Amino acid sequence: MYGYYDPPFSVEQEGIFISVERTGDKWTYRRTSGKDEVEKLILGDGKRIIINPVEPLNTPKEITPNLLIEFEKTLLLAGGEKEQIFLTFPIEIGIFISDVGDKNPQLIDVLSLARQKFTLYGEVSNGVVCKHWKSKIYSASPSLNPLQEGILELTLRNTSSDWASISKAVFSAYGMKLYYDGDVYMKARVDILSRNTAETGFEIQSINGEMGYLVKDKKIRKEAFGVYGLRMLGLVPLKFYMEWGF
Amino acid sequence: MIPQDIGFLGHELYSTSLGPVTPGNLIKFVLVLSISIILLRVLTIYLRRVLKDRVSKDVGEPILKLLYYGTLVIVFISILPLIGIDPSGFMLAGGVAGIVIGFATQNIVGNLVSGSFLMFERPIKIGDQVEVNGISGFVTDIRIISTYIRTHDGLLVRIPNQQVFTTNITNTVGHPVRRFEYTIRIRYSDDASAAIWLINDYIDKEPFALRNPTPSVFVNDLGESSVNIIVRIWAPVSEWFGLKTSLLLNIKKILEENGIEISYPQRVLHIKSEPEKIQHVIEEPKEQQFIENEPVLNFEERVVN
Numbered sequence: 001m002y003g004y005y006d007p008p009f010s011v012e013q014e015g016i017f018i019s020v021e022r023t024g025d026k027w028t029y030r031r032t033s034g035k036d037e038v039e040k041l042i043l044g045d046g047k048r049i050i051i052n053p054v055e056p057l058n059t060p061k062e063i064t065p066n067l068l069i070e071f072e073k074t075l076l077l078a079g080g081e082k083e084q085i086f087l088t089f090p091i092e093i094g095i096f097i098s099d100v101g102d103k104n105p106q107l108i109d110v111l112s113l114a115r116q117k118f119t120l121y122g123e124v125s126n127g128v129v130c131k132h133w134k135s136k137i138y139s140a141s142p143s144l145n146p147l148q149e150g151i152l153e154l155t156l157r158n159t160s161s162d163w164a165s166i167s168k169a170v171f172s173a174y175g176m177k178l179y180y181d182g183d184v185y186m187k188a189r190v191d192i193l194s195r196n197t198a199e200t201g202f203e204i205q206s207i208n209g210e211m212g213y214l215v216k217d218k219k220i221r222k223e224a225f226g227v228y229g230l231r232m233l234g235l236v237p238l239k240f241y242m243e244w245g246f
Numbered sequence: 247m248i249p250q251d252i253g254f255l256g257h258e259l260y261s262t263s264l265g266p267v268t269p270g271n272l273i274k275f276v277l278v279l280s281i282s283i284i285l286l287r288v289l290t291i292y293l294r295r296v297l298k299d300r301v302s303k304d305v306g307e308p309i310l311k312l313l314y315y316g317t318l319v320i321v322f323i324s325i326l327p328l329i330g331i332d333p334s335g336f337m338l339a340g341g342v343a344g345i346v347i348g349f350a351t352q353n354i355v356g357n358l359v360s361g362s363f364l365m366f367e368r369p370i371k372i373g374d375q376v377e378v379n380g381i382s383g384f385v386t387d388i389r390i391i392s393t394y395i396r397t398h399d400g401l402l403v404r405i406p407n408q409q410v411f412t413t414n415i416t417n418t419v420g421h422p423v424r425r426f427e428y429t430i431r432i433r434y435s436d437d438a439s440a441a442i443w444l445i446n447d448y449i450d451k452e453p454f455a456l457r458n459p460t461p462s463v464f465v466n467d468l469g470e471s472s473v474n475i476i477v478r479i480w481a482p483v484s485e486w487f488g489l490k491t492s493l494l495l496n497i498k499k500i501l502e503e504n505g506i507e508i509s510y511p512q513r514v515l516h517i518k519s520e521p522e523k524i525q526h527v528i529e530e531p532k533e534q535q536f537i538e539n540e541p542v543l544n545f546e547e548r549v550v551n
């Protein structure tokens with residue numbers, strides 16, 4: 001389903017139906033998924049529709065830019081060690097409109113097939129509301145439904161001298177970079193700083209050094225347009241500082 | 247003619263320690279002050295537009311007000327020599343004058359100081375849902391002298407800052423999450439464990455019912471005519487009201503779909519049937535009644551006879 005479409009077109013997969021058809025001198029965008037129906041009018045010709053995975057923080061309502069991934073089992077990491085694991089994260093499907101060649105497309109719709117749940121990270125008086133997701137831990141890249149779940153390659157680094165017991169990680173959507181091609185992929189890291197504090201962030205630079213693409217496991221993945229990446233908000237921290245434990 | 251007309255601008259109006267003050271100086275003073283006010287207004291409007299998407303209103307507005315009034319005070323003090331006032335002397339005189347003015351404008355100064363503290367301490371912010379002195383609503387603006395609140399029914403209430411600062415303030419959105427509670431009364435004949443499971447399952451599917459702090463569902467009381475189940479749920483403050491108003495009806499529907507019903511007030515009566523005693527009790531009053539009524543019956547007989 002992910003990709004670039006020139007109207008008129010229609011695409012259907014896993015109960016999601018998306019189409020852009022001409023009605024008179026206008027274009028009509030229609031999307032149905034389950035009981036949810038969206039219809040919008042598009043003015044002007046020569047527009048392109050882009051469907052790609054976006055940060056999972058827009059549905060059912062955008063109330064937080066933070067995603068908390070709870071590990072199914074607690075991990076123990078010795079002081080000074082570094083390990084790589086694979087987790088899953090929820091996917092939201094973003095539908096954008098742009099002029100051909102435009103690098104700043106406009107989001108027109110977003111939907112999700114993944115489970116929706118929110119949680120609080122920290123204290124009631126000063127904690128942070130986060131989108132919640134529970135993930136299994138994999139030692140190799142798992143095979144997932146790309147319309148529902150993505151692969152998160154996570155590097156855990158314990159910079160402290162103590163053992164660290166890790167059961168969750170919180171990520172800020174402002175730093176998220178999603179790549180897709182058959183699967184959906186993100187690469188992040190958790191740096192354990194002390195007994196209760198850690199810092200999380202995403203790998204902005206793609207592995208082969210060329211922006212816009214990620215080459216890994218002999219696969220070339222395309223960089224997705226993000227909802228948070230499109231906002232030209234200055235002074236927004238791309239990292240998340242976990243101060244209430246992990 | 248024209249040079250003669252302009253010449254009056256150089257005439258001395260009065261003289262001070264800083265030198266003579268002319269109409270030209272006065273016009274300069276007014277012009278500089280007016281242009282500064284206009285420029286500062288344009289600048290604040292521009293900055294308000296620029297910062298609109300980048301900084302939240304509750305942070306941006308105090309910064310803009312500080313910039314506007316701060317710059318205006320600096321400009322005003324720096325152009326005082328134009329009208330023959332020495333700012334340093336003004337400051338000294340201000341000490342004495344301040345006491346006099348302070349007494350005269352006690353309330354205004356009180357509100358001003360309270361407004362400054364409100365802006366820096368920030369117990370409430372623009373956009374917060376608060377209750378101040380019995381008035382509930384959304385804070386629309388915090389100004390130097392007063393705070394504006396839009397009540398839930400759309401009225402604009404202006405509260406002097408001194409009152410806001412010295413009274414109890416309840417900020418309902420002061421924390422990121424908030425809890426609400428329901429009491430659900432089910433019949434004694436229903437399975438309370440099944441009801442608790444169904445409610446927990448529904449809460450788990452509801453996105454805005456937070457996973458942590460964990461919701462709690464438990465039998466709190468065995469009432470006169472119902473088993474009382476308490477449901478406590480935490481929600482993000484922005485979604486608290488919407489969730490509270492929708493969840494109870496949905497819980498009722500789910501329970502009813504599964505054969506669990508909300509209990510009505512009821513009282514169970516146990517009637518014991520003991521035939522012999524009842525017969526005895528019934529017969530006895532008849533005899534007694536006859537004895538009691540005998541004079542009356544005799545009276546009738548007497549009348550007839």
